[in-house]
Amino acid sequence: MQCAANIEAREVEEMYINIDPIQAAGRLTPEAQKAVMAYSDGYSVCDNCLKPFRLDYIKKPPLADFHSECAEWLGMEQLRVVPGARRGFQAVASTFVEKGDPVILTALSHYTEFVSVEQSGGIPCEIPADENQHITGENASQKIEEVVEKYGKVPSLLYVEHADYQYGNIHDIRGVAKAAHQYDIPVLLNGAYTVGTMPVNGKELGVDFIVGSGHKSMAAPAPSGVVATTDEYAEKVFRTTKVKGDVTGRTFGIKEVELMGCSLMGVTMVGLTASFPAVKKRVENWDTEIKHSRMFADTLLSIEGTKCMSDTPREHTLTRVNTIESFDKVAETHKKRGYFLSGELKKKGITGVIPGSTKVWKYNTYGLTQKQTEYLSNAFIEVAENNGLNVN
Amino acid sequence: MQCAANIEAREVEEMYINIDPIQAAGRLTPEAQKAVMAYSDGYSVCDNCLKPFRLDYIKKPPLADFHSECAEWLGMEQLRVVPGARRGFQAVASTFVEKGDPVILTALSHYTEFVSVEQSGGIPCEIPADENQHITGENASQKIEEVVEKYGKVPSLLYVEHADYQYGNIHDIRGVAKAAHQYDIPVLLNGAYTVGTMPVNGKELGVDFIVGSGHKSMAAPAPSGVVATTDEYAEKVFRTTKVKGDVTGRTFGIKEVELMGCSLMGVTMVGLTASFPAVKKRVENWDTEIKHSRMFADTLLSIEGTKCMSDTPREHTLTRVNTIESFDKVAETHKKRGYFLSGELKKKGITGVIPGSTKVWKYNTYGLTQKQTEYLSNAFIEVAENNGLNVN
Numbered sequence A, B: 001m002q003c004a005a006n007i008e009a010r011e012v013e014e015m016y017i018n019i020d021p022i023q024a025a026g027r028l029t030p031e032a033q034k035a036v037m038a039y040s041d042g043y044s045v046c047d048n049c050l051k052p053f054r055l056d057y058i059k060k061p062p063l064a065d066f067h068s069e070c071a072e073w074l075g076m077e078q079l080r081v082v083p084g085a086r087r088g089f090q091a092v093a094s095t096f097v098e099k100g101d102p103v104i105l106t107a108l109s110h111y112t113e114f115v116s117v118e119q120s121g122g123i124p125c126e127i128p129a130d131e132n133q134h135i136t137g138e139n140a141s142q143k144i145e146e147v148v149e150k151y152g153k154v155p156s157l158l159y160v161e162h163a164d165y166q167y168g169n170i171h172d173i174r175g176v177a178k179a180a181h182q183y184d185i186p187v188l189l190n191g192a193y194t195v196g197t198m199p200v201n202g203k204e205l206g207v208d209f210i211v212g213s214g215h216k217s218m219a220a221p222a223p224s225g226v227v228a229t230t231d232e233y234a235e236k237v238f239r240t241t242k243v244k245g246d247v248t249g250r251t252f253g254i255k256e257v258e259l260m261g262c263s264l265m266g267v268t269m270v271g272l273t274a275s276f277p278a279v280k281k282r283v284e285n286w287d288t289e290i291k292h293s294r295m296f297a298d299t300l301l302s303i304e305g306t307k308c309m310s311d312t313p314r315e316h317t318l319t320r321v322n323t324i325e326s327f328d329k330v331a332e333t334h335k336k337r338g339y340f341l342s343g344e345l346k347k348k349g350i351t352g353v354i355p356g357s358t359k360v361w362k363y364n365t366y367g368l369t370q371k372q373t374e375y376l377s378n379a380f381i382e383v384a385e386n387n388g389l390n391v392n
Helices: A030-038 A063-073 A085-096 A111-119 A137-151 A173-181 A231-237 A266-301 A327-333 A339-347 A370-386 B030-038 B063-073 B085-096 B111-119 B137-151 B173-181 B231-237 B266-301 B327-333 B339-347 B370-386
Strands: A078-082 A102-106 A123-127 A158-161 A187-190 A209-213 A225-229 A318-322 A360-364 B078-082 B102-106 B123-127 B158-161 B187-190 B209-213 B225-229 B318-322 B360-364
Touching (some): A030 B030, A063 A078, A078 A085, A111 A123, B063 B225, B123 B137, B173 B187, B266 B318, B327 B339
Antiparallel strands (some): B209 B225
16 A cells, blocks of 8 residues: 555645644744745755754754743743654653652643543642632642642642643733742743744743744644743753763764754754744734634624633633533434534534534634634634524 | 744755755655645644543554554564654663663764763763774673673663664664573663664564654654654653642543653644655665765765765765875865855755865765766765865
């Protein structure tokens, strides 16, 4: 069998309004698409790699600038790139977490956070969400106390999601960080849904690490991401190699152990860099994104039986809805069952709703224009009305 | 400062014959370049990700096929993708190596092998190269004995390079694996310079793991790579997550801990897949690659004072030469010093020799046509003659 023969050109972003919850803020900018074509070869960014031979020192293309500017933009002192946010979690976890250590994360943490704790041998302990699906300083404080009591030691790390993947709610990062710092626990902010979409400042939030996702929210190819931190913690997480060949006496310069040396090259690195000016600019339009998110949420709520499970009014573009009493009622008797919804939407040029989903599902309006948001809203109203649902 | 404004289109592969030692076998195939354009967005390969929600199960694009076909092609039973060969080393090392364990690698190991040992807390111990810069079964055996004596325990892992990055010599993998297996030490083959360029069969070589590099030798974008192994070892290295949320009771399906869940997406994954049929085909032309490598090495050796530090006749396309008594003699008095060589070559449309290098340097003829090899050879002769060197 010849794999390549079966790769069809993807048309999702050209032909549809895509409201896929994880794809919306990752689609490439035109600048990144152009850079991707020119730098598609593996080591393309390494043509001008000079001493001390490390990615973040390369001046052409301007990778050194990207590193320092992105750190500053996030209100942090140092930044490195990683092949996906998960590899940022891994680098931090393997620096701080010893086998058997309790590690705090939350009831809304992403699986990659859990896996990074598991990979480092830690024991994941969740801060419960409150009745509004929020992670609060108070709950963090209480959980830390319980964990200290149970394990007889202070947790070695705390993860908290800026906006979580389940509801897209914005959490009380300052409160959680304050609680953690009372026990000297380093705080890692999972900014996978916020770094690159809304303003994020680590100093203001009081966190020690910010991990962002290039392919989720920084308009970069996959896998890519960033880890930013303070000078103090950089010394630990970005420690340089110290080993020596016992026969040859070789040493390995300033390669960083937890990053495995240079962590990105080529298309992922250049895409992240090429999109960065546009990304910096777009976070300033977050208000407009919120306006569109609210507009569409209001539309869905006007369809009788529909509930918004995320905060309302919306403070993020990622949203979880419950349509058990609306679209799922239709699905019960529709000859296409649950597939009618994604099917009718697709005919209207809308994609990103998981085929078959009519109960609880998520969408993301990030990046839609006013006109696209209106079109999207009207399309859902039409599908509702055509299938006998009341619209208020 | 606006980073993106400073990204110049890269023209290396379009305008030059590129003999860069690490870039030659990584340049994209036309199939991969096309796929890169269509799948440049981050989660583009995830459009049709269905239960059990893991990269290697995706049928469209044909990622599941890639995984099984590539494993078979390497003479192994299972295969996963990773963001670079280094992440393959890391996955294997963190499975087998406990803090303080001695780990065997070689006097010709790449820095990423050392760093993966350091990251897992192991102690790197080098098998010495013999006088011909070869890693032999005999030296492996002796080193293992010494290490067992010194540390009072059997090394937990052994790395060996199929073709090393320094000389491009092909090593005695069967002999080394046999030595390791006498102590039940798992053997990891670093195939960064061979998987995707020459035939590699893990079963025939007797190794337990093969790690390959997508962006170095499989014509794929960076960072990408593969780890292949047997069913027996797959259970360990590809172990699935077992943790559970203590509050929510959540578990995380069949995500693999050492891979951090899905390890590639989008452009890197699709590039690897798209190039694969061409890569499978091109390894069958290894004889032709060797013919060209020898042709060019012979040309260089005809320039008086030039020495080939790699095996001759060449058995690989990556080659290390010593031109201290030829081109470096010219550099001593040339007004452009060592830069004359790369400069004159560049005028002739040849790139990849580090600017300023005239002493000991490396090149890679991989992928050049007969005509390009002849052109390259003539260009070096001309540069030599124009600068007063004798050519035999």
